[in-house]
Structures are given as structure tokens and as C-alpha cells.
Amino acid sequence: MLGKDFDSVLGTGMKVYTNVGSNQGVKVGDYFRAFRSYSSDLKDPVDSLSFAASTAEDTQKRPPSVEGNWMTKTKGPNIRVADLPRRAVGELVIIGVTPTTSTGMIVFSLEDVHVGDGVELDEQQ
Helix, strand or coil, X not given: CEEHHHCCXXXXXXXXXXXXXXXXXXXXXXXXXXEECCHHHHHCCCCCHHHHCCCCCCCCCCXXXXXXXXXXXXXXXXXXXXXXXXXXXXXXXXXXXXXXXXXXXXXXXXXXXXXXXXXXXXXXX
């Protein structure tokens, strides 16, 4: 996903560009879900602070570690961020399509949508 005018943080009502188009079956009016994995949060200095917070109580016998390696691994479970599910951050409707690209408008966002977030077709029931 890419933003208009070099925007990197997007929200409701803003236009976005995707690299899927009519060759992949996209048409005007389709709804897409924008998603982000937790692995991208590890790269952001602010968002990664939540992974540094204590995840266990002091009285816990085997406290878990997040992304533990041989130096930080504890006797408890090792939580791998890559194993966490991706999270939906917004929805967009397609307003224009070319054979290889499409233009959409964000109609709902739970949090900021970032450039580089993935999109998937929201199957209509």
C-alpha cells in the first residue's frame, strides 16, 4: 500500500494505492482489509517498547520471554512475534482500477494505516 503525496501515515478518508488490479480480478467497489504483522512493530522504535515491557508477574515460576535468544532466554516459553496473528488496522473501498494497480479510499481505520501495510480482499457475504 502506498499513500498520496508521500504520506506515510494514513487515516479515514485518505486515498491509497495498491499493486493489485483488474488482472487479479479487482473491480471498483471491492472492499479490502488493511493488515499489519507484529514483526513490523519490532522495527519501529516506539511500537517496540511494548515488547520490552514486563510480560510476567514477579512471582511467576517460569516467566516467558519475547523473541528470546541465547543471552535473554528464560526457563519459560519463548514468544516468537512471527507466530502472532496479523491484525486488521482498517478497511478500504476501491474507487479506481487499472490492469496492474488500484486506487482506494480508507473508509474505516482502527489505528493509523502505514505505508507498506498489506491488503487482502474482504469477501462479501
